[in-house]
Amino acid sequence: MALEQGSARMLAEALAFETTDLQALEKTRPDLVKRYRDVRQRLLDSRNAELRHVSAATTPEIDRMRADRHDLETLITEIRGIGGHEDFLVPPEFVHVKAAAAFAPLVYLAVTPVGGLALLVEADGKVTSIRGDDLTEAALRKALLGVEEKLDPNSYLGAYRRWRSKPQGKSASAAWSLALDRTTNWLWKVLMGKLVQVLTDRGISRVVLIPQGLLGLLPLHAAWIEDPDGSGRRYALDTTLFTYAPNAVALLACQARAATLPADTILALRDPGGSLRYSAQEIEAALNHFPLRNRRKLLSPGGPPVTMEALVAYFAQGMANVLHFSVHGQAGTKDPLDASLTIARGTKLTLRQILQVRLRYIRLVVLSACETGIPGIDLPDEIVSLPTGFVQAGVAGVIGSLWIVDDRSTTMLMRKFYELWRDKKKPFDPAEALREAQLWLRKMPGFDSPSDWAAFGYNGV
Numbered sequence: 001m002a003l004e005q006g007s008a009r010m011l012a013e014a015l016a017f018e019t020t021d022l023q024a025l026e027k028t029r030p031d032l033v034k035r036y037r038d039v040r041q042r043l044l045d046s047r048n049a050e051l052r053h054v055s056a057a058t059t060p061e062i063d064r065m066r067a068d069r070h071d072l073e074t075l076i077t078e079i080r081g082i083g084g085h086e087d088f089l090v091p092p093e094f095v096h097v098k099a100a101a102a103f104a105p106l107v108y109l110a111v112t113p114v115g116g117l118a119l120l121v122e123a124d125g126k127v128t129s130i131r132g133d134d135l136t137e138a139a140l141r142k143a144l145l146g147v148e149e150k151l152d153p154n155s156y157l158g159a160y161r162r163w164r165s166k167p168q169g170k171s172a173s174a175a176w177s178l179a180l181d182r183t184t185n186w187l188w189k190v191l192m193g194k195l196v197q198v199l200t201d202r203g204i205s206r207v208v209l210i211p212q213g214l215l216g217l218l219p220l221h222a223a224w225i226e227d228p229d230g231s232g233r234r235y236a237l238d239t240t241l242f243t244y245a246p247n248a249v250a251l252l253a254c255q256a257r258a259a260t261l262p263a264d265t266i267l268a269l270r271d272p273g274g275s276l277r278y279s280a281q282e283i284e285a286a287l288n289h290f291p292l293r294n295r296r297k298l299l300s301p302g303g304p305p306v307t308m309e310a311l312v313a314y315f316a317q318g319m320a321n322v323l324h325f326s327v328h329g330q331a332g333t334k335d336p337l338d339a340s341l342t343i344a345r346g347t348k349l350t351l352r353q354i355l356q357v358r359l360r361y362i363r364l365v366v367l368s369a370c371e372t373g374i375p376g377i378d379l380p381d382e383i384v385s386l387p388t389g390f391v392q393a394g395v396a397g398v399i400g401s402l403w404i405v406d407d408r409s410t411t412m413l414m415r416k417f418y419e420l421w422r423d424k425k426k427p428f429d430p431a432e433a434l435r436e437a438q439l440w441l442r443k444m445p446g447f448d449s450p451s452d453w454a455a456f457g458y459n460g461v
Contacts, residue, residue, distance in 0.1 A: 003108045003119070003212060004247050005091050025085065036075045043068050092249045098125045100248035103255055103461065105204055107195065109211045109220070113137050118195050120207075130198055132191030139190070140214050143183045177451045184222045184450055188236070192223035196236050206241040208251060219402055221435075222454035235450075237438065243431045243458045246388045254460035258396040261363040263430075267296040267320035269306065271327050272344045278411035279326040282368060285415040286324045289422035296320050306344045308353070315354070318361030326368045329386060339386045341367070351389040359394040364430055367400040368414055387459040397430050397460040409452045413441050431458040 026033045043065065079088045100106060101123045108119040116135025120128040188196075199207060209220055221242040224235045236242065245251040268286055271279040287295045296319065314320055328342045340348035359365075367386060387400035399417075401410075414437075421433035428436060434456060441453040 001092070001094060001097075003110055003210070004097060004249070025079070025082065029082070032075065032078065036072070036079070039068050039071045039075065043072065092247070094125070096252060097121055097248040098123065100208075100245075100251045100255070103251075104206045104208050104243075106208050106210060106245075106248060106251075109191070109209060109215050111135055111137050111140050111213060111215060116140075116191050118191060120195070120198065128198065130191070130194050132194065135190040137214075143186055144214060144217060146179075173451075177449045180451050180454075181449070184219065184224055184454070187218060187220065187223035188225045192220060192236050193225060196223075196240060199240050205239070206243075208243050208245050210245055210247060217402065219450065219454040219457065221457065222450045224450075235442075237435055241432060241435050243460070244387075245460060246391060250388075250391050251460065253394075254391060254396045257360075257394070258363065258461040261321055261361065261396055263322050263363040264290065265294040265296070265320045266290045266322040266324060267314055268324040269327055269343055270297075272306070272342060272347075273328075276326060276328075276407050278407045282326050282411040282414050283324070285411075286366075286418050289418045290322075306347070308343075308347065308349070311343060311349065312353070315359055315362070321361055321363045322366070323362060323364070324366045324368065329367060339389055341386070351386065351393070354390070354393050359390065362390075362395045363397065365390050365395050365398045366414070366417075367398065368410055387457070391460045395460065397458065399430075399434060399456055399458055401455040402457065403451075403455050405455045406452065409441065409447055412444070412447070413437050413453060413456065416440050431461070434458050 076089050079085050080090075097106065098121070101121050105123070106121040108121070110117050110119075113136060114133075116132035118130040118132070120130065122128075199205075211218075211220065221237040221240075222235055224233045226232075227234050245254070266287060268283045270276075270283050283297065287297060296314070325341050325343075330340050330342075330348070338350055338352065340350045343349045365387075367390075387398035390398045416437035417433050420428045420436050421430055435458075438453045438456070441447050447453060
């Protein structure tokens with residue numbers, strides 16, 4: 001329950017004040033809203049400074065942070081005392097976790113200075129702990145970032161730093177693939193292999209991962225080990241369908257929305273700058289799997305730009321329940337609400353703007369863009385990715401990427417995804433379709449590296 005409540009705690013508080021339901025509170029009690037936002041910002045600033053190692057926290061600074069947290073809790077209690085806001089940020093209970101696990105078992109993943117831990121929660125409330133003593137915070141940071149000293153061209157770079165360095169050229173791409181291979185193989189050895197074995201022994205073929213902190217930067221479904229007979233690799237997703245969620249409470253909301261929302265009308269947005277070579281093919285492949293009358297397409301390079309007003313109208317009126325973005329994306333590494341998608345030249349759609357509309361009618365969002373799943377490393381428990389933000393905004397399911405993805409392989413993956421998901425004879429649900437598309441792409445000549453197929457993960461239901 002500590003992991004459940006602590007996951008993106010301050011993000012949940014931020015999102016709560018972006019909802020239309022609480023805009024009325026700001027009109028009647030602007031003083032209360034301002035006090036809340038001021039103390040929350042002070043806490044965010046303090047945590048950012050601490051985790052960036054700007055300076056060691058002194059006793060007065062620690063006392064000030066404690067006082068700010070106390071003030072925040074007091075303000076939350078005061079808000080709950082106002083009619084209509086009784087449930088504001090009420091802590092979850094274990095009954096919510098059990099209810100979320102009824103669809104598929106949950107796996108909380110945590111890392112500490114002395115080792116890692118996976119907590120498997122099943123529908124009956126049974127909790128199984130799986131230890132990973134070698135998955136320490138120091139080992140995880142090394143796997144992600146590499147050496148801590150001054151970097152030189154010959155220094156080892158971790159997987160995260162490699163893909164953030166935007167490798168160009170064959171040799172750089174080879175180094176990136178090697179770093180990812182090394183990291184995903186290490187993931188299997190330190191924890192994921194043990195988890196997969198427990199799931200296999202119990203006949204569990206689908207789980208929801210709730211990773212904490214820096215683990216959210218990694219494609220956990222791509223953890224691997226060499227087959228004993230030397231015939232190839234065994235990946236975690238070969239035997240198990242892994243999806244992701246920020247916490248059980250958010251997942252419960254996704255499950256409720258997925259049960260009532262159709263997925264029969266699509267809105268597709270193409271790269272406004274025309275720099276994504278295969279974007280047009282990808283968009284057409286997605287649209288072709290929907291009836292002609294249910295297709296909405298915005299933006300062609302050289303055509304009229306998409307306006308924010310037009311896009312917001314689509315969202316608010318529920319004119320499409322599937323959104324496909326074949327554009328450039330940017331994570332909100334400083335503020336989660338600044339995470340954005342470039343929808344026109346010089347125009348970005350931010351998570352803050354999305355939350356002002358609320359996406360109550362959207363069954364699925366496909367973010368076919370670079371780095372749309374990266375939460376950043378400064379404050380990983382609080383600064384979330386675009387997929388998590390879309391889930392919090394009301395979307396039932398979101399597909400996002402963890403690194404700079406190749407345009408060609410992404411188009412191949414998306415074409416196969418829609419083919420499998422929209423197959424009238426043997427349709428898969430969206431998460432299953434993504435996994436099957438990844439398994440298919442992995443078998444294609446020249447696309448067997450995890451760097452080609454493992455970037456995308458499925459969040460929600």
